[in-house]
Amino acid sequence: xxxxxxxxxxxxxxxxxxxxxxxxxxxxAAALRQGIAEGVLSVGTRLxxxxxxxxxxxxxxGTVARAYTILTDEEVLIAExxxxxxxxxxxxxxxxxxxxxxxxxxxxGGEMVNLFTARLPDLGQxxxxxxxxxQLAERPAAALLEYPSARAFAPARKAVVGWLGGVxxxxxxxxxxxxxxxxxxxxxxxxxxxxRGRRPVVLVEELAYPGFRRAAELMxxxxxxxxxxxxxxxxxxxxxxxxxxxxxxxxxxxxxxNPTTLxxxxxxxxxxxxxxxxxxxxxxxxxxxxxxESRDATYRALLPEHGWFVSSISKTLTPALRIxxxxxxxxxxxxxxxxxxxxxxxxxxxxxxxTEYLLSRDETREIVRSVRRRNAVYVRATLNVLGGHDLxxxxxxxxxxxxxxxxxxxxxxxxxxxxxxxxxxPGEDFAPxxxxxxxxxxxxxxxxxxxxxxxxxxxxxxxxxDNPPEQILV
Numbered sequence: 001x002x003x004x005x006x007x008x009x010x011x012x013x014x015x016x017x018x019x020x021x022x023x024x025x026x027x028x029a030a031a032l033r034q035g036i037a038e039g040v041l042s043v044g045t046r047l048x049x050x051x052x053x054x055x056x057x058x059x060x061x062g063t064v065a066r067a068y069t070i071l072t073d074e075e076v077l078i079a080e081x082x083x084x085x086x087x088x089x090x091x092x093x094x095x096x097x098x099x100x101x102x103x104x105x106x107x108x109g110g111e112m113v114n115l116f117t118a119r120l121p122d123l124g125q126x127x128x129x130x131x132x133x134x135q136l137a138e139r140p141a142a143a144l145l146e147y148p149s150a151r152a153f154a155p156a157r158k159a160v161v162g163w164l165g166g167v168x169x170x171x172x173x174x175x176x177x178x179x180x181x182x183x184x185x186x187x188x189x190x191x192x193x194x195x196r197g198r199r200p201v202v203l204v205e206e207l208a209y210p211g212f213r214r215a216a217e218l219m220x221x222x223x224x225x226x227x228x229x230x231x232x233x234x235x236x237x238x239x240x241x242x243x244x245x246x247x248x249x250x251x252x253x254x255x256x257x258n259p260t261t262l263x264x265x266x267x268x269x270x271x272x273x274x275x276x277x278x279x280x281x282x283x284x285x286x287x288x289x290x291x292x293e294s295r296d297a298t299y300r301a302l303l304p305e306h307g308w309f310v311s312s313i314s315k316t317l318t319p320a321l322r323i324x325x326x327x328x329x330x331x332x333x334x335x336x337x338x339x340x341x342x343x344x345x346x347x348x349x350x351x352x353x354x355t356e357y358l359l360s361r362d363e364t365r366e367i368v369r370s371v372r373r374r375n376a377v378y379v380r381a382t383l384n385v386l387g388g389h390d391l392x393x394x395x396x397x398x399x400x401x402x403x404x405x406x407x408x409x410x411x412x413x414x415x416x417x418x419x420x421x422x423x424x425x426p427g428e429d430f431a432p433x434x435x436x437x438x439x440x441x442x443x444x445x446x447x448x449x450x451x452x453x454x455x456x457x458x459x460x461x462x463x464x465x466d467n468p469p470e471q472i473l474v
Contacts, residue, residue, distance in 0.1 A: 016057055061130060156353065169309060201224055207228070209253060235272055381455050411428070
């Protein structure tokens with residue numbers, strides 16, 4: 001550690017010693033506020049890395065990360081990906097750091113801002129993962145020498161049940177849960193458990209998460225889209241299409257539709273569940289993109305014999321670990337477990353143990369709340385900059401849906417945006433290959449980009465939207 005870092009660490013340690021009781025993270029946050037207010041920690045000071053300060057103060061890295069997160073949310077501190085955490089203020093700004101895109105530069109040589117998908121900021125989860133991995137290194141040798149087993153994974157499955165405690169899933173036991181390599185793997189596992197025959201039919205929304213189609217194609221299934229209105233899937237159309245095609249499975253995202261951010265209301269969900277009950281097909285609900293807490297009943301609760309549920313930590317903590325989970329109807333959990341065991345024996349044991357560690361901690365929930373608050377800031381910024389254009393949004397969605405004005409087609413707009421240094425996702429990515437592709441784009445909330453730079457990227461999009469092409473192609 002450099003002399004300068006030692007001085008800052010010593011200063012924070014001395015300030016922390018003056019605090020009187022209370023939770024350690026609050027005491028540390030108070031100490032940092034005091035140092036900043038007194039000028040001991042000046043504007044632009046780089047704070048010690050989480051692990052270094054945790055070692056010095058005799059606390060966990062997660063506790064330090066939580067204190068940093070509190071002050072970052074208050075804009076007292078500034079966190080920059082790849083650089084560290086700094087005392088905020090009005091001194092000369094540090095140059096922006098873009099780590100959001102591996103795709104190079106815009107035509108003018110500037111950095112590319114990736115709004116193709118959402119990107120999570122580090123609000124303490126990296127330190128917590130480091131701490132969890134360190135603890136895994138202390139596990140008994142047998143945990144690293146034996147094949148995964150259902151019994152060994154019971155603690156991780158119980159942690160998932162606790163993690164989903166606020167989701168109305170109906171009767172739920174840990175034996176109903178199968179751990180997967182992210183939600184995409186969970187979708188594939190459910191399809192393997194449900195689909196039968198040489199050419200099974202899978203139904204998807206007319207605009208849908210592309211992963212549904214990719215998983216169905218791997219199963220050599222026929223994919224049929226179902227019309228939607230402002231409330232979601234149209235029940236009458238669903239009943240007719242399911243009957244005509246003898247569908248076996250409907251894939252849907254009712255709590256937060258990807259890409260349009262539509263939320264299907266409870267009455268419509270009950271109508272769709274009734275159609276599935278009468279038609280004898282299953283429903284797979286993907287819950288990966290909703291960042292909120294309160295929600296309506298899932299299809300698993302509405303259809304105890306035919307409702308499946310998948311989710312992951314990719315949009316709330318990190319996509320890097322590829323931790324997801326599939327939840328079966330209780331009467332069919334053996335089918336789901338058999339698919340996982342016969343396919344890949346199960347998740348790697350260290351990942352299962354890390355899942356238990358992460359999902360069992362109160363600090364993890366606080367980090368998720370911080371992610372939710374930070375995401376809402378970027379959603380509001382999008383509305384402020386692009387207001388007046390046709391936007392669909394939800395404060396708990398990691399993306400915004402933008403319908404393009406006359407003169408723009410999605411592919412042309414994406415090319416023009418990329419030339420201006422901004423990447424967005426075209427609407428045709430969410431449409432079936434032979435279906436209608438809307439003139440719309442999805443804008444991801446990339447919180448790894450500083451807010452000012454995110455707003456500058458949106459301003460470039462705004463200029464394109466306000467000035468559509470005038471030429472007529474013949």
